Amino acid sequence: MIYLDHSATTPLDSRVLDAMRPYLESDFCNPSSVYRAGQEARRAVEDAREKVAHLIGARPKEIIFTSGGTEANNTAIKGIAGLHRKGHIITSAIEHPAVLKVVKWLEKHGFDATYIGVGQDGVVDPDSVRQAIRKDTTLITIMHANNEVGTIQPIEEIASIAHEHNIIFHTDAVQTAGKLEIDVDKMGIDLLSLSGHKFYAPKGVGCLYIRKGLKIETFMHGGHQEWGKRAGTENVAGIVGLGRAAEIALAEMQEEHERIRKLRDRLEAGIAERISDVIFNGSRDRRLYSICNVCVKYVEGEAMLLNLDFHGIAASSGSACTSGSLEPSHVLLAMGISPEIAHGSLRFSLGRSNTEEDIEKVIEVLPPVVAKLREMSAFPRKSAP
Ligand SMILES: *Cc1c(COP(=O)(O)O)cnc(C)c1O
Numbered sequence: 001m002i003y004l005d006h007s008a009t010t011p012l013d014s015r016v017l018d019a020m021r022p023y024l025e026s027d028f029c030n031p032s033s034v035y036r037a038g039q040e041a042r043r044a045v046e047d048a049r050e051k052v053a054h055l056i057g058a059r060p061k062e063i064i065f066t067s068g069g070t071e072a073n074n075t076a077i078k079g080i081a082g083l084h085r086k087g088h089i090i091t092s093a094i095e096h097p098a099v100l101k102v103v104k105w106l107e108k109h110g111f112d113a114t115y116i117g118v119g120q121d122g123v124v125d126p127d128s129v130r131q132a133i134r135k136d137t138t139l140i141t142i143m144h145a146n147n148e149v150g151t152i153q154p155i156e157e158i159a160s161i162a163h164e165h166n167i168i169f170h171t172d173a174v175q176t177a178g179k180l181e182i183d184v185d186k187m188g189i190d191l192l193s194l195s196g197h198k199f200y201a202p203k204g205v206g207c208l209y210i211r212k213g214l215k216i217e218t219f220m221h222g223g224h225q226e227w228g229k230r231a232g233t234e235n236v237a238g239i240v241g242l243g244r245a246a247e248i249a250l251a252e253m254q255e256e257h258e259r260i261r262k263l264r265d266r267l268e269a270g271i272a273e274r275i276s277d278v279i280f281n282g283s284r285d286r287r288l289y290s291i292c293n294v295c296v297k298y299v300e301g302e303a304m305l306l307n308l309d310f311h312g313i314a315a316s317s318g319s320a321c322t323s324g325s326l327e328p329s330h331v332l333l334a335m336g337i338s339p340e341i342a343h344g345s346l347r348f349s350l351g352r353s354n355t356e357e358d359i360e361k362v363i364e365v366l367p368p369v370v371a372k373l374r375e376m377s378a379f380p381r382k383s384a385p
Pocket of ligand 1: 007008067068069070071096098143145146147172174175195196197198204206
């Protein structure tokens with residue numbers, strides 16, 4: 001399989017698995033136990049906490065482990081909302097459902113919300129955030145990079161606007177953690193979510209960064225784990241994997257950035273050269289180096305995916321969470337793309353395992369797939385193919 005869906009999930013790095021293995025096999029003890037083997041598990045968890053903190057320029061005490069990005073987002077947003085009972089939240093129209101649906105839920109429970117739109121380039125304008133601020137705004141949550149088109153949001157500027165008004169700033173950094181340099185202090189981030197399985201750790205583990213001194217309402221009640229902020233026996237093996245993945249990502253970040261960006265650029269050049277009537281989505285200069293999101297006119301994204309799958313190529317159209325439904329991507333619609341064109345979107349997301357051969361294969365396979373589908377297409381042809 002040629003795997004080009006790294007924004008949906010990544011394979012477990014074998015080095016991460018090696019680090020985890022003892023905690024799945026012999027070292028099974030509970031980190032809260034007082035005897036030596038329990039304390040060994042505790043040490044492993046705390047060692048991982050240091051590594052994850054280091055990845056984002058935080059202190060270990062500011063990290064709480066969660067079951068992933070979704071839980072981290074829920075903990076952050078409901079945690080701030082829970083301190084106030086009512087108020088106003090600002091987010092963007094292009095967030096992941098793990099933010100959008102949390103805010104929508106809060107709207108049903110006494111909160112107001114503003115969903116900031118984006119320009120054609122898929123970038124949030126900090127000025128529109130400033131204009132949306134009200135006296136009762138308690139939280140601004142804007143993702144670091146979008147998972148569908150890869151646009152990188154000006155979160156430093158937005159964070160500083162938030163702080164001018166004493167508003168807390170949260171960012172969903174699930175797509176950027178391990179890929180871009182993050183420094184929570186320099187960037188003025190109060191709360192940050194990340195997820196292990198998007199950067200070669202296992203599924204089911206992630207973390208929330210909570211700036212020192214910031215209070216949030218806990219919604220996972222039980223034992224005293226994670227300083228009472230997230231009860232439940234720690235996922236020791238998963239947490240160790242997250243720590244190791246953070247360490248590897250940091251060490252290889254620069255090199256991988258260069259290598260993957262070149263592959264992605266080659267993919268886009270090949271598509272542009274060989275397929276007519278395509279639109280590349282997302283700002284050209286403010287976007288993640290690993291994502292290519294393209295709309296192929298007069299063709300259904302799902303049909304292209306099935307044909308690519310037949311050739312052993314795994315990609316996605318829209319996001320993994322929305323594919324399966326026939327709704328066009330809310331991100332592309334927010335960028336002003338028409339529903340018909342949005343239906344023809346493909347997302348290739350590259351990662352550690354990809355090679356030049358993978359990319360050449362896609363460039364070879366995709367044009368005849370598109371030509372065949374266009375021939376069969378029921379779409380009205382608006383211009384010559
Ligand atoms: C994948 C993803 C999530 C959800 O993370 P899980 O660990 O799968 O719960 C949240 N936000 C973004 C931007 C994502 O890409």
